Amino acid sequence: MLTIEQLNVALGGSRILRDVSLHLPAHRVFCLMGRNGVGKTTLLKSIMGLYAPRHGRILFDGRDLTHAAPETRANAGLGYVPQGRGIFPHLTVEENLRIGAIAQGRRIKETLERVFTLFPVLKDFLPRKGGMLSGGQQQQLAIGRALLTEPKLLILDEPTEGIQPNIIDQIGETIKLLRKDGITVLLVEQYLDFCKELADDFAILDRGSVVATGTIAELTDTVVKSHLTV
Numbered sequence: 001m002l003t004i005e006q007l008n009v010a011l012g013g014s015r016i017l018r019d020v021s022l023h024l025p026a027h028r029v030f031c032l033m034g035r036n037g038v039g040k041t042t043l044l045k046s047i048m049g050l051y052a053p054r055h056g057r058i059l060f061d062g063r064d065l066t067h068a069a070p071e072t073r074a075n076a077g078l079g080y081v082p083q084g085r086g087i088f089p090h091l092t093v094e095e096n097l098r099i100g101a102i103a104q105g106r107r108i109k110e111t112l113e114r115v116f117t118l119f120p121v122l123k124d125f126l127p128r129k130g131g132m133l134s135g136g137q138q139q140q141l142a143i144g145r146a147l148l149t150e151p152k153l154l155i156l157d158e159p160t161e162g163i164q165p166n167i168i169d170q171i172g173e174t175i176k177l178l179r180k181d182g183i184t185v186l187l188v189e190q191y192l193d194f195c196k197e198l199a200d201d202f203a204i205l206d207r208g209s210v211v212a213t214g215t216i217a218e219l220t221d222t223v224v225k226s227h228l229t230v
Ligand SMILES: Nc1ncnc2c1ncn2[C@@H]1O[C@H](COP(=O)(O)OP(=O)(O)O)[C@@H](O)[C@H]1O
Pocket: 011, 012, 016, 034, 035, 036, 037, 038, 039, 040, 041, 042, 043
């Protein structure tokens, strides 16, 4: 589904990603882990076309998207929920949901019903300002908005960050349902148990390089100790 080959990205003159190669099979959940500042968000933004790589390729469903504009990638089926959620605090829930779809020029009626089934709270709070929602509700709104673009691959950057445990469980359940629906998920996550419960495959980044990758069963304590604990 998504193949990244030898990706090198520099920001402000420093090399942030070094020869990153990854392969995400379709219909699975792939968890990307790593300590703070190792380049996880930079990799996701590069996949979305927000940063241009110096070298390397990004292939999605066999199509070379390395130099494609972000909107081309969104149209090809990449959905993105940024770290910190990126919702508009002064727009209502309804406006936040519509804006993602408008940008895509899509009709959203059926998908909106699906989003309300996953996150009933959004339907109850449609007229409320996004900024008035709790952290967990904002995360649900951000995921709902991304789903309105009908992604084949949904990319989530630390969805559990700053969110209370019962909502974390709910987001975990949502990810399982999305996988059942055939959506592939790329999840950046620091919360190890969340990854272990949800992921099929994993990779660990350290200082801009992939230092471990495999199926989630291969994420042993030794691997965790050498690459994830401080
Ligand atoms: N726009 C930018 N310009 C320069 N350096 C950046 C920029 N964004 C991030 N960085 C640096 O790149 C490194 C990786 O950041 P990031 O991808 O956000 O890490 P992570 O998501 O793994 O915490 C950090 O050292 C960060 O300071």
